[in-house]
Amino acid sequence: MHGGAMSDRHFDPAAAEARWQRAWDEAGCFAADRHGDRPKAYVLEMFPYPSGRIHMGHVRNYTMGDVLARYKRMTGHAVLHPMGWDAFGMPAENAAMEKGVHPGAWTRDNIATMRAQLKRIGFALDWSREFATCDPGYYGHEQALFLDLYEAGLVYRRESEVNWDPVDRTVLANEQVIDGRGWRSGALVERRKLDQWFLKITAFADALLDGLGTLDTWPDKVRLMQENWIGRSTGLQFRFRLSDGGSVEVYSTRPDTIFGASFVAVAPDHPLARAAAETDVEAAAFVEQCRKGGTTAAELETAEKRGLRIGVMAAHPFTGAQLPVYIANFVLMDYGTGAIMGVPGHDQRDFEFASTCGLPILRVVAPSVHEADAPLAEADTADGVLVNSDFLDGMRVAEAIAAVVARAEAEGWGEGKTVWRLRDWGVSRQRYWGTPIPFIHCEACGVVPVPREQLPVVLPEDVDFATPGNPLERHPTWKHVPCPRCGRAARRETDTLDTFVDSSWYFLRFASQPADRPFDPAEIARWLPVDQYIGGVEHAILHLLYARFWTRALAHVGRIALEEPFASLFTQGMVTHETYSLGDGSWLSPGEVRRDGADWVRIADGAPVTAGRVVKMSKSKKNVVDPDAIIDRFGADAVRWFMLSDSPPERDLPWSEAGIEGCARFVHRLWRLFGQRDPQAAGVNRALDRRVHQTVAGVAQDIEGLQFNKAVAKLYSLAGEIERAPPSASRSEAIRTLLLLVSPMMPHLAEEAWAGIGEAGLIAEASWPQVDPDLLVEDEVTVAVQVKGKLRDTLTVARGTDGAQLEALALASANVQRAMAGAPVRKVIVVPDRLVNIVT
């Protein structure tokens, strides 16, 4: 029975991996242009930042994409599955400061390391299209595209706040601000205004919002998050007359609650606040205090709500009541007009503020007109009817909003307005390791674009990181250039672009890489949009929104004809691991501990270790495992299999030693099974044939739906089924089919076995098995029998047995009769082929 030559050999993952990776390379199987005539499939995973080494999160991400890419190839597609590097960014500069290495050298070393790691895992990538965003051959084109947007009026400059470290005299990223202090200096961070470059993403707010409607294969949660982020709202913008003769413009999405207004508040940056600060020392001190601390929304919104009353009063547009005006730290200058009317009864922030300041809290919306004076323990934001509101009384909220807007417009003190939460995208970074912004500042001519023939503006290599701040700014010669317009001495822009710009069009560059242009429009037409994009949910808003914006902006300037870059999106979960700590709270890595009965101890000295929560793998908690070390021990196929097993791909995947051992066992178990294929065996096993065809169809469906854990479960099942089956022609064919089905997941084992059973050619180029639809259905079914909804028996009957017969069979069951205890039948529900429910 065990005739194959393979069964005498053990499967040696290291040898097989090297052999077949070389074979794929030599055959050029994964070059995208290999099958020009086939329908296209562009499979893309978010490209990595070259941080040093590949981590398990990358392996999971790229394994999913790889399985899909290999499957698509087997089902007759021309597949574009590329890889590159998101190579600009802060960590390279940090490394330069800490270790004295050049950011470029550090980055290129990391890329070399990580490329080698990815190759070891056997991904079916078209490496001929690889690039890094820090290549001048990439970022030079980005500069040209930036100039396109500039010419189209989508780029502008304005003042904007940054986190300023007053000791290091440096702009800090949000993550470099810890508890309001600079991470290196420990100085209290301030907000400081700088002239910065902006992209007019708000010009596309409507289009980006509407476009979400076409992305029906994106996860609902991502579309919802983007929708909320764009934050379209309609409301009333209107003016309060001030007691000093001036006025203040406010915006409210709930103008219906206007009769509940008990104060007016402006942002600390609001002109009114600045004016007050000039004349009033107290106001100046308060505004100054508000400038302390970081710039993040979370920080601003969780800060205690504080305000300072200034000398003017605002007149209520309907009642004429004099409302106090405050400068308040919870009012944002970036949203609406930077000023609000405070309605404590129906806005939680206003409620908290009014409570601490002793301002009146009025109810103007109630569940019914009879509850007009129900007390408010907190802000009531529910729908209801207007009360205590003059001409609005009795209206529903929506009706009242329309009424107030109409009245304001008629009387000329306000107008209905659509406001977006989305703000323009600030792309200036006061850093070295990024794409130089291609502009020159001339005292006579102003801001002048670098002429296109002078692109790329290349970063200087000779920079020093001995002191904080932007090395481009203090470089002795780089920024000194003649003005392209008048020829007089001028200086280069020293800000570089946000790295999100780099990742906003890389998927276009993968489709073609001409030297003289960013991309070839014909190749964009051929490959785009990306058919399946896969990455972490942490990119659900920013990266994906920016990439959608760039695509539309490039279409707007005529570079491409494409609205949405990613036809389908999948967001995968994180790889997690148990954490280990000593009594003093210090973390230990998985390699430093071992199990000792029910407990954990440190290997070095037997010290007791606490096994803690299962959390995302991170260097700081030391709960990481290195992919290379795991491949050394178990082989690439076992790691790939683990990445696909058990956890649904959108959820977190807990790494475990036991789990990877189980996967490695299964790899070898399959090898033994493949070795049992006996081409001489005769006879048909119909039941096994059915299982095989059901599995082929099911696995295909699971892979297409990216439900790899379900595909894995089906493959385990089928393997067990085949193992238990006696030899037959059906069984031999089943083994060959199983090999094809596992090949996208365990490509090295599959190639080795494919060759072992004497098949010609590479399994990487084989076709997905055909399904016989007649074999998909069983002819017997198991029907559940319930009494009053509780399972009492099951029946095995021919598929399609009619209802009356099922009912009779059910009533004849002894278990059913006992459960009924003589009660009369009131109703019988029959679901053919599934269930009979007898209600008594």
Place this chain on the structure above:
RNA sequence: GCGGGUGUGGCGGAAUGGUAGACGCCGGGGACUUAAAAUCCCCUGAGCCUUGCUCGUGCGGGUUCGAGUCCCGCCACCCGCACCA
């Protein structure tokens, strides 16, 4: 604070409103072996008066012949919040 998500055995999870726990891991028992590893077979939600019954999908309600699945209200944890990528 705001926005989004998740919750089912010891663990990861499966289940078009229709047999909860497929498949895998761990654990237990057995076979093979001088022995071990490897491999193979069986058992494995809890409880009980064990031909079978009761309970059970984070918690509390509801809809339904029937709810893990639908609705309402909570709790816990995770992700994002515009200069981390």
